[in-house]
Amino acid sequence: MYEIAPLLDDPIHNLKTIRDVFRWSITEMESADLSYGHGSPDAWEESSFLICRALKLPFEHFEDFFDAALTHNELVRLVHLIDRRVHEKTPAAYLLKEAWLTEHRFYVDERALIPRSYIAELLEEDLWPWVEDPEAVGSVLDLCTGSGCLAILAKGVFPSAQVTGSDLSADALEVAKINCREYGLEEELELVQGDLFSGLAGRRFDVIISNPPYVTEASMKRLPQEYRHEPEMALGAGVDGMDVVRRMLPEAAEHLTDNGILIVEVGDGLEAVEATFPGLELTWLTVSGGDDQVFLVTAEELKRYFGDEGSN
Template structure:
């Protein structure tokens, strides 16, 4: 790969439009992998540029396209882009922020970058199972990581106590920051421990989980960007189901008779159904497809 351009080489790039176009080009040519919230070089370059210029993410960037860039602003964008390409650091680790829809979360290398189909499911796909989230009294998020799903759960279930568990004390430190940022430290209770174990005798109306589910073969071929994340938050044995198996065998002890378990399994739907042919998995209909997140009622798990 060619040496990364220095600031002198890009001096002819004077406007936001210039830098955005150049950023897209160099990202496209660099062979980086997109998969942490920004699926295209256009979106990654846009976000890095707006972040480096302290411009609002949710405002139409065309308002600023022809604005001239100051030398120190060019340097900041250049530095972020260079680290993104040469070190293969995902954008959310560079900016210390990740987004699930309109919701911003702090993140760093202590925890998995927030991304989950369950965030979408809470907005729409679960409505046919849970008519009124306001009626839920106690809910849980297992493998909470930086707490993003626990926070979305608390926002959807304002009357509920939210318990969130993770085995990583580092991840829980990030979760505390996010809970405080949203003013939800009193509603969300964080527990350190393995899967459902720290919940002890807790009984819940809804348990959600985005556990590790990457199989061994996929782990061996992960792009460099994913290897920046905590391996323990990704890997789950030979077939990617080690964590899900344990959740399925213990969840009924923690669900109310009307309760639901909702779990994300990525691309492991076929393997899961083969391993548990007796379970009537309900696959949620999501924008990316209908084989990524399942739901099961207490009755199915307790049988």
């Protein structure tokens, strides 16, 4: 009796099918204090993503496999992954070494931020109407490239462009190299290590995109445990979240072509941006997260604002 009792609560002995594991996973996640900020909005989608991709099943046919019996090894692996998600609060993307952005798959691990930028949505629309002819774009820079996901998406949008991804973190660039290799872009996409523009002296770009660190000091202290698995340097940006952006914009003026544009994601930092650069003419772009997440500024406006004649 005493030997059998522990088996009654052991999922390895009680779960048989994908449906069984899916139901158990949702219950486990709903019973835990989890945060879903890395791609899935709730326990239902987090469980389906974790199970589906761990088994290498196609998303669109996941439910067709619900009543399929699991092998012992499959079951052990799924239970282990779900247990880590619940108790270690490790994001599913890190558990699977896989993240998806606008239907594109990227490799990711703890050396780089999990891909989730709103700029990807804008790239899906070819940055229209700000870029009238994608074929005419000759150079693109993804500043703070991390895993390289936005640089890779940009290469798909602007096939004629020389695309460069730059990041301060050598570890993140190793992840970007893996993604470049998986997309067959090792020779076409340049990766540069440096603090903002430090590795790009004298170079100018038609388009610069950036999803830099922008989390405030106060918000960093309140981050859920899931975010603490990510590199702190990819998130925190000082008291007002503007430490990186404050340095980026004046330098960007000298790294854009005459008709170039800079697009920057700042989360909920609209007020901080406008307080940091009063009088700078910005265009706030519409993305699924709202109209206050991503701004665009032209080379002409940056040069006007930071030019020698100004006092800014």
